[in-house]
Amino acid sequence: MSSPAALPRGNAPDALSVLNSVFGLPAFRGAQEEIVRHVTDGGNCLVLMPTGGGKSLCYQLPSLLREGCGIVVSPLIALMRDQVAGLLEAGVNAAVLNSTLSFDEASEVERRLLAGDLDLLYVAPERLLTPRCLSLLGQANIALFAIDEAHCVSQWGHDFRPEYIGLSVIAERFPDVPRIALTATADEMTRKEIVTRLGLTGAPSFISSFDRPNIRYEIVEKQNAPAQLKAFIVERHAGDAGIVYCLSRAKVEDTAEALTSAGIPALPYHAGLDASVRARNQDRFINEDGIVIVATIAFGMGIDKPDVRFVAHLDLPKSIEAYYQETGRAGRDGKPSSAWMAYGLTDIVQQRRMIDESTGSDAFKRVSIGKLDALVALAETAGCRRSRLLGYFGEAVTGTNCGNCDNCLSPPQLRDGKISAQKLLSCAYRTGQRFGAMHLIDVLVGRMTEKVTQFGHDKLSVFGIGGELNEKQWRAVIRQLVAMGHLRADSEAFNALKLTESARGVLRGETEIMLREAAPGTRIRSSRAKSRRGDLAPRTEARPAHAPLQAALRAWRSEIARQRNVPAYVVLHDSTLDGIAAVRPATLNELRNIPGIGDKKLEHYGDKLLTVVRAADA
Template structure:
């Protein structure tokens, strides 16, 4: 029996009818329809769309509308597995071709491809580039090539993967097959390299808004990061699923253990763990509620879990692209979520050292330093973080309060910091530009430490001239001067602070310096997120919440049981938004149920009677 997708393709290849029949969605979002029609018509393109913005539909639908099978190049097995599971649930004939298959299973997939029995096939880049696979594709009817996570092709991107460079062969060997490259984040330099390497220089670029208004951005000064993290989770996200990123494997292990000891279910994930342990921890995170994954950047790309309520960073990422990509894993379902980071001067020193010690070219190092500086600027800005973030990607934003970042919710005070800046810069200069922040602060506040007296710095004119500020305030001054580019942390000298060319103008009084200081006792309220787009999570009435709660509980329990039996994540069966829709509208007929977003033809066929029975039982 043909799939719903095949029936619609054979009868009338209308994008909207397939969207509704297969995926149960009533309308396109943003530029989706334009992209789908462009690719369905045989056009190439580059798509930049935020996580949760609906990138997958931009190649899944054209694959169903065109003759042949859509080939999706994906870097991660987890992404392939979850997407194929979701497509199979929707009645789409989808499969994977990767290292997890046995020889017999791979042969069966290849046979189905040649027989025209597949709508979509997900392939790892290293597998696709083998002579056997390229020969296979040459004999098959191909609808399109979709290169997902396309930023991996760029050496300027935050997740460069050498095997992606070989994908240029697709344009050479299959010039008449449309190619669509997709990514959630790329600056101008990365976009240009994606287009050049994949033969898309003349193809149109569809750039959606990078704004994720449901995500609250918050960056705090790092003091005791594990304690700060626990307080953040307890206050804002108790019982929620989340991801915590750390730079080192040891810190991952220690943080996961500390959270577990504090009663927060946390699991570690890094490349040093046995593959079976990583797989088991990832499965628990995806399938269970309220699990916190503590991980290095080895974890995350391709994770489709929609209800991750927070992403926390205990170390500074490498760039704004990396920060945006990682924080974007929160709130894929559009509900209020948090991006929280603890940051300090030591993070800048550590990242600079990693850049300097890398084997990259001088050009690569210069670009990397520029990207790091942009991220430090985001961390130290006194203005709206969302505007700063969007501006980095070239998106024009209206001035004003976004209503959903720490600086907009609790605006920092600004003061004339010229004198403080001059004192700090003078101290760094007079001590030989050979010492880090703590030593300079000791000198400024007049603290007679062993090192201060050892080097005779208690005899300098700058000794004790900064006693009007405390240590915490001076640390803030140091970070802001580094962010402004007046000071530079020397990674080769263990974080020694050196003056830059712009520091001379500050010392001469020719440059104004406005410094940010947190209002006394100011805290970001742990309230519901709002943005300039209005209330993101409208509350039901008390009566509505009471009436829906029992049905929602029953629906979630039913979903969990179905997911367990089918061996798929719960959100593959039904998204939370679909459960919310059923609980709110309480359909009592199949026709009424079919109108709920997320209920396509196949899900209505599979689950319709059971869902109606649950609704009727709740009404009894």
């Protein structure tokens, strides 16, 4: 099949006018313009851009500029629904083709595609791979193929989807149609696999900064995680929308119930819930203000809600990619937001056991362990978390203080931990490397428990040699030695702590050990306080003088969203409401100049918005 003729280079500036007239945006961001020009001219490419960075425009705009319909492959029904709703609001002819449609509805979408009535069509990967859909596409005029969430094609990635492997058929059957693969998260190994499997060899990669400067990263030692979470929300994010991730379904439900009991509106979400309950809870989260969703990782991909103010983890994710992807769901609107995690030794042990017990190959397990080790190093670092996070993705960082992570705002104290490490490793060795953390601590602090006397460990030379530290401090030592790789928890021996080869250097005094301690009396400032990176994470809320108008605009938007049965942010983003509240436009021309107000939205809502402004000023 041959592609429609690419627009000549001379027409490329039209991209800016379409950007403004359809989406109401005055200018491109970052590499968007270069990507749009490249794809509009018929080129293939790989795009890595952080969540909230404007990936969607990189294929939506070329689909409008080229002849034919842009085919967007996405595994995310929620994202398809929201993006199509937003495009329809902007006057773009868009549709979905997925399992939510009836036969008659799907047939009508297929008819519109063949008739040339669609600008963009969102298709689930398993649907695209059916003979019927491939035959349909072969008869249609296709502007481009966009493969969203392209990291799903990688078996080494954090979110592998087997159906994505089959997408290599796009390059084989439609070699002359431009292909753009997009993701917010991919290390070098994952990028190479995307390029190979999607036939992008030789095509340029557009890699934007992975930095999300508006997100504050904070990782705390897990003590009483439910209580820590409640305090975090109440003190720092009362009334805000947020996502809390847990590893198990039972923990999801327990956490949601605990938050609700504490007066925090929280809803559970996991695959074990009835589909109607999941849908209802997701819709409430998307459409209502201030809802906290407590979920397994089954939730979140494709959620386009821009005003999620925090993402919290009560369990350690599997990798830095997963952590980055999940925390990236906070602050899509660019406003200050938090990524908070409670983490402890049991998290490392649990994730390592899951890897050991998996059915994956030895190579897969080695890669998984390496990814887990990198995440644990992020959790244990005494340096800037942002620098380590960006460094993992191969991004060079200038400076050592980001001013917006817990370690930079409240630097941890470090101490020479060689003696403590030697005592702990000696204790593990002399007790036979058969016991877990609690028993080793009992021996070190000289606690006469039944197990200690049963095994005669009170007679050992290591009994009571660690009285200078308390139980909490010894737990921190154990956790850090596991993170450093000098100890490992053996999942086949009831998580007994065993020495690794590198422990020899510690015991001989040849290896330097620096341990972190929480600085006494320090607190992370409220996320509502001004960030030191004010130039990178500006506050965009309306000033108090604008608050009444902003409240009136939100109320109007909520009513319109209810009438149209779409999320409020599909009608207008918060940033657009902030702009209206700040400018207080008196004419349609003044309103049209506010970012987010395109031609169709001006036509649909212009007079009503001016009425709201005038009423607030009366």
